[in-house]
Amino acid sequence: xxxxxxxxxxxxxxxxxxxxxxxxxxxxxxxxxxxxxxxxxxxxxxxxxxxxxxxxxxxxxxxxxxxxxxxxxxxxxxxxxxxxxxxxxxxxxxxxxxxxxxxxxxxxxxxxxxxxxxxxxxxxxxxxxxxxxxxxxxxxxxxxxxxxxxxxxxxxxxxxxxxxxxxxxxxxxxxxxxxxxxxxxxxxxxxxxxxxxxxxxxxxxxxxxxxxxxxxxxxxxxxxxxxxxxxxxxxxxxxxxxxxxxxxxxxxxxxxxxxxxxxxxx
Amino acid sequence: xxxxxxxxxxxxxxxxxxxxxxxxxxxxxxxxxxxxxxxxxxxxxxxxxxxxxxxxxxxxxxxxxxxxxxxxxxxxxxxxxxxxxxxxxxxxxxxxxxxxxxxxxxxxxxxxxxxxxxxxxxxxxxxxxxxxxxxxxxxxxxxxxxxxxxxxxxxxxxx
Numbered sequence: 001x002x003x004x005x006x007x008x009x010x011x012x013x014x015x016x017x018x019x020x021x022x023x024x025x026x027x028x029x030x031x032x033x034x035x036x037x038x039x040x041x042x043x044x045x046x047x048x049x050x051x052x053x054x055x056x057x058x059x060x061x062x063x064x065x066x067x068x069x070x071x072x073x074x075x076x077x078x079x080x081x082x083x084x085x086x087x088x089x090x091x092x093x094x095x096x097x098x099x100x101x102x103x104x105x106x107x108x109x110x111x112x113x114x115x116x117x118x119x120x121x122x123x124x125x126x127x128x129x130x131x132x133x134x135x136x137x138x139x140x141x142x143x144x145x146x147x148x149x150x151x152x153x154x155x156x157x158x159x160x161x162x163x164x165x166x167x168x169x170x171x172x173x174x175x176x177x178x179x180x181x182x183x184x185x186x187x188x189x190x191x192x193x194x195x196x197x198x199x200x201x202x203x204x205x206x207x208x209x210x211x212x213x214x215x216x217x218x219x220x221x222x223x224x225x226x227x228x229x230x231x232x233x234x235x236x237x238x239x240x241x242x243x244x245x246x247x248x249x250x251x252x253x254x255x256x257x258x259x260x261x262x263x264x265x266x
Numbered sequence: 267x268x269x270x271x272x273x274x275x276x277x278x279x280x281x282x283x284x285x286x287x288x289x290x291x292x293x294x295x296x297x298x299x300x301x302x303x304x305x306x307x308x309x310x311x312x313x314x315x316x317x318x319x320x321x322x323x324x325x326x327x328x329x330x331x332x333x334x335x336x337x338x339x340x341x342x343x344x345x346x347x348x349x350x351x352x353x354x355x356x357x358x359x360x361x362x363x364x365x366x367x368x369x370x371x372x373x374x375x376x377x378x379x380x381x382x383x384x385x386x387x388x389x390x391x392x393x394x395x396x397x398x399x400x401x402x403x404x405x406x407x408x409x410x411x412x413x414x415x416x417x418x419x420x421x422x423x424x425x
Binding site (some may be wrong): 001002003004005006008014028031032036038045048050052078099100101102103148163180181182 | 267271285286287291308309310311316322323324325328329330332333335377379381396398399400403420
């Protein structure tokens, strides 16, 4: 790991001020991706701004049909939250399947979204539920947040403070795991909302994406059969040593059907 | 540049001056000479470096020492009783042959103690899921799972 200067801001506002000053710095959330990237010298920030002590970024609160989760809330806290389990069980289920339990004790929602790993689980829930990302500057809709490979709508000194998830009538997440890393080879989050069905795919392409054709078919009939013949083109999907693009394309339909079955409690 | 990091390690105050980029596992092993915590893969896969931070199992090779500032850290050296007798989970690993070469054992025991907290009747399936972040290259999982199930019961009855 290359040397850096360490900062410990007391609040999100202090962290943002530091980020504005140290433009080659990086925000540290749980560190489960960033610390490893730094060890491999894939990342060499001049400064590390550790949000670990920014107490205003932790916590889960429910307001009516919505749950707001602070950016520094650990995956394990979301997995075990009574409110999340009651209002959006699919979200608690997804959080409980990220990495392994040691990783879930450190990893955070905000860190996972800001990193936007193409195979991460959380982006699928955020896009699938149509959540809203709050930053120290503005509110960003999930549909406008994920821009590409490790790329988001966040500006350089912008910090995620919380994410608000609306409850779904039914929702479920299923991933086909890479057995070594437990990242999603393909993961599908499906949600039946008041405004219609949303379906988000992670792991398959450079960035999480929705499948409008499946959403439309599920809007007409929320059954696994209704999407059985809908196939996503392999053209823009990832090929790597774990899976070829056409295999990932095949898995999308399989995982989407399983997600719908799971949402139906089957 | 060096920076001070202070924490409670196995119930004792520890304060060291280290480079800012120092990992928690490096402080434990090289500064405090607590070499029971192992570095296996160094890429957050194997879990040999598992310690408890404020009671929760974490991978000490995947965090900066600075992230543990002010925290309560428990390592494998801190789990046995003051008279030297083994912690019930350590005793269960010994009894059920839960180790072969022993390299992964400190991480397995630390994760297991946290995993079974308040769950004396944890199922085999729950234990296997709970061990997703710990690898045993001897592939001795069967006896590790048996040890943890026995350790869970022993921990509950020891209270």
